[in-house]
Amino acid sequence: MSAADFLLAPEVQKLLRVAYAAPGQRFPTSELAQRAKLDADDVSRTLEHLVKSGILKWNKPKSDLPATVEVDRSFVFHDELRSIALKSFAAAEPIRAMLRSRFKESVLRAFVLEEDEDASVEVLIVHGQLMPDEAEMTTACEKLSKTIGRHLEVHVISNARFGRLTSRDALTAKLAADSAHEIVALGDTKAKLPVERAGLIQSAARKLATLYGPTA
CATH class of the missing domain: 1.10.10.10 (Winged helix-like DNA-binding domain superfamily/Winged helix DNA-binding domain)
Known part of the structure; x- marks a missing residue:
């Protein structure tokens, strides 16, 4: 071998x-x-x-x-x-598996931001149209924490909030660090991208145009 x-x-x-x-x-x-x-x-x-x-x-x-x-x-x-x-089978893989199975309809992306020597793992979750149920997520993370013997510190934000992160945000610095790695990428789950408000307005305008036709 x-x-x-x-x-x-x-x-x-x-x-x-x-x-x-x-x-x-x-x-x-x-x-x-x-x-x-x-x-x-x-x-x-x-x-x-x-x-x-x-x-x-x-x-x-x-x-x-x-x-x-x-x-x-x-x-x-x-x-x-x-x-x-730590990036593969120690912590990331169990977290990835849990998110992709139990929260596949809501978790759009996920990142392990940092893993400390004191057995703590910081995780960032980006949700899509649906937001993960807070109680269910808390219970799942607590159960997984006991299983892998590591404390999980979890941040859950919307895709819109993720897109608005600036250089002044603490999360931006953590995402840019060498220790950060993506464990759930776009397309890995069934979570759908949220429909932006501008998109809704445009869609409504197209429907109105179809109903009433061109104006003279």
């Missing part, structure tokens, strides 16, 4: 999703298995490769406590791998 195939293996992605979501936390194998939703054999086999590769490291057990594993920040490609993990 190549290094690329290994990193793309589902078991590896699930374990790294948990580990990189809390890079300073030490996990017993039983907790890793529970959080990653993998059986003990899969976790043991995958951990062996991750530790041998230098991506994770074991910590010696204290007294009668079990041994724990954590992210090895001295790994030569730690920053690059963590960036890839």
Whole structure:
């Protein structure tokens, strides 16, 4: 198995999703298995490769406590791998999947703005004609937050508001940062672009012209 195939293996992605979501936390194998939703054999086999590769490291057990594993920040490609993990399968992918399934009629675009070392993810959601139900969105984000072990800070704005962002807006600076990346693009969902007011006026004018015909 190549290094690329290994990193793309589902078991590896699930374990790294948990580990990189809390890079300073030490996990017993039983907790890793529970959080990653993998059986003990899969976790043991995958951990062996991750530790041998230098991506994770074991910590010696204290007294009668079990041994724990954590992210090895001295790994030569730690920053690059963590960036890839966070932008793909660690946080972005679960958020993307949730938005594209539960809110496909309302979410037009979505961006991960920033991911902090304290396991916090800031997300910007742009809605179309329909606005996501606030209570439903809150519940879905809270549930996902528990699943991936990360706090979600979510901004929901209209497409019109998104189009009016200026250089003075804090969101503009965050969107321009290297840490920002789009996780739901136009056309990824069934959300429709809102009908602009000017468009409604033009449409009404065309209908009137059709009804009454040209004036003399």
